[in-house]
Amino acid sequence: MSNIILEMNNITKEFPGVKALDRVNFKVEKGEIHALVGENGAGKSTLMKVLSGVHPYGTYDGDIVFEGETCRFEEINQSEAKGIVIIHQELALIPELSVAENVFLGNERAKKGIINWGETTAETEKLIKKVGMRVNSTELIQNIGVGQQQLVEIAKALSKRVKLLILDEPTAALNEAESENLLRLLLEFKKEGLTSILISHKLKEVLKVSDHVTVLRDGQTIETLVNDDTLKEDRIISSMVGRSLANLFPERHATIGDIQLEVKDWTVEHAHLPGKKIANNVNFHVKKGEVLGIAGLMGAGRTELMMSIFGQSYGKVKSGQILKNNHVIDVSTVDKAIKQGLSYVSEDRKEYGLILDDTIKKNVTLANLTTLAKGMTIDEGKEVNVVEDYRNKLKIKAPSIEQNVVNLSGGNQQKVVLGKWMFTNPDILILDEPTRGIDVGAKNEIYKIMNTLAEEGKSIIVISSELPELLGTCDRIYTLNNGHITGDFMVDEADQEKLMTYMTADGSGKK
């Protein structure tokens, strides 16, 4: 094993309240394509950020050896200077600049600070040809498609004399032909001796191009598999999801009633790309007292679907109806949705859930101030009572309800958001990744709260990337892919492999 190009040993990285990486070991051979797989939140992206210096040396434990040399990157420039280039899932291109300007951004061909446009253009043209693009080097990024943009990123990487190319979900936004092209390109580069790390959810692609597959789970390295002809998708999936559920999930005794909410023929267009449907003729329902799971990979349209139902807060609704207790209801604004008994706890509590610089008190009561007011004036005594009550019920750990939520841990922040929506007294509570980034103890408490609410006859809809969580908490699970519902399972007939299969099904209903 003398031809190891990269060795990451015992990498541990902690964020406040969570251990994102726990003694991870990762080895890449020179000239191979090494796939890195794992569920959302398994630690893949964090590991790559440690490698590229986004998380600088000193913020993690363990060491990185690249080409036999121990590296301590403090910023991205230093890792790039060694030839490690990462292409993130969200492309880092400037839409208003041309292809050539983007390719050499931060790495300009210049003499004494004056850009040599001749050289820039000539080299860009060369790179464009190499990556198989069909656009002019003067074309603006905003005028070319996502597939072509991905290639610009690769051209940019090549211009930096890359030795190790890291691609984070490069084909997530690409169509099949574009994906094919990209993978072919990777194989060509491999022949020229370039080493690549490919992060992907699409296991078919992984099996097609990679030499080794390393599986991460819960921030730990599970195993590294050799991709010979015998390696099958199922084998990787079971490695990705297999974990003991222990006593994380409280026991559930469901009493399920009639249908409470029904969504019919729901079609929604993307917020910025007219014509792209992020929910396509979706039909589903949830019953009283039921905990319903929505399973899907990142980008499947789970969040977008639920946000479009909650007051059309995402995209443009093209068609469809929403019925509550068999009556069509108007939920065209958030205000109306709340009045109709809907609540939505966002997956991104900092961005969409909380006013970080405000107190626990003000956050909890924000969505339902009218019940605390006489006329327009807020009854502060009543407000304090209500919030104290939720603080006790939800076990929010804070010295006072006047504490700003920015100072709370993730789990306690999540409880504040939950409290806010419980206070609106919803009949249907939608929870989007309710346990993301919070510790096990807090997870367990949140599951218990979900059970209690369901027992009160409320309908709970849970979106989660963690399949064990869905299997452990839900009564019924829908799978979603590409804006389509692809499956509907009672929990006792579902397992992780089955769900994963339907989550990656092509959306027309067949596998």
Added chain:
Amino acid sequence: MNNFKQLITNNIRKFGMIVALVGIVVIFQILTQGILLTPLNITNIIMQNSYVIILAIGMVLVIITGEIDLSVGSVAAFVGAIAGTLMITWELPVIPSIIISLLVGAVIGAWQGFWVAYVKVPAFIVTLAGMLLFRGLTMVVLNGRTLAPFPSNFRIMSSEFMPDLLNGGSYNMMAIIIGIFAIIVYVYSEFRARKIKAAFNQTELSYSLFLTKVILISVLIGLFTERLAVYAGIPYILMILVALIAGYTFFMSKTIPGRHVYAVGGNEKAARLSGVKSQKIKFWIYVNMGVLAALAGLVFSGRLNAATPQAGNLFELDAIAATVIGGASLTGGVGTAIGALIGALIMGVLNNGMSLLGVGIDWQQAIKGLVLLGAVAFDIINKKRNG
């Protein structure tokens, strides 16, 4: 003592402002050999800064929602010109003229609010355009000339004092009585608030600290009214300012729309997903700013006893500086009416004190610039240190 330390660190911004104001007052009191706090000069400071304080109250709301308004100086001038035309050229009675002027302010606010909230043109651009537009219109309305003088009863609001109905000789008894009344109201409201908080174990201060604070502020109110009573009594404009500060403080902290203003500025996306109508909030904030800019314009032209094309020049910057010095954050979500008042007073005392010392307008500008930068830098450095 721990209690006290905790209190200081939690409220460093609030205390910082007050300490800065007190510090500046003390320094100028010494440097001017006691002229700063003479009855006449105190009255002057209030009157000279009344319109900036009015603008700062409106501006703090705009800034809390995360927006800005650069047009308030021009709007004030424009409304002054309208008022001049109504009262001087057309000889309309005072009260209807004031009402029409305030309505003009509301319409201007609605115009700008429409572009900012519904069309989503950046507020900087909308109000920069407004700054040019209304300055231009002021000159159109005035034909480039100055209109003067206003009817004398129009000037009551901006320049007159409440009459001493009790005739207390060298002391204005009316002022003293109002001062005592103010102290009683203040003490009562503090005790009531504490009682409510105590019912939920929410008291921040120990009882002795609380008492110290109440006594200190009461003494300040007392001394302040004593000073005013020695001179000419309480100016009407002071009553207007007190009413505005009290009203807006109540609105911002105790009402539903007030809460929504902070929520929109703190995190607009989260606020919207909580059912807050953020566009409507922003629209009305601009309407409110328009009305207050109109009021400031009326007060200013009343004091000047003329409507001039150059009125209100750079008022917007004074108002923005006052709110920012007073603790409002340009990123939104943070700020208070009291803070805006203190910020405006800091600027006002600096102006006044330097004028008394004979510092030229050139150096005054430069020093005010540094104070603004220093105040915000202090805040940012302090925030970083606290994590």
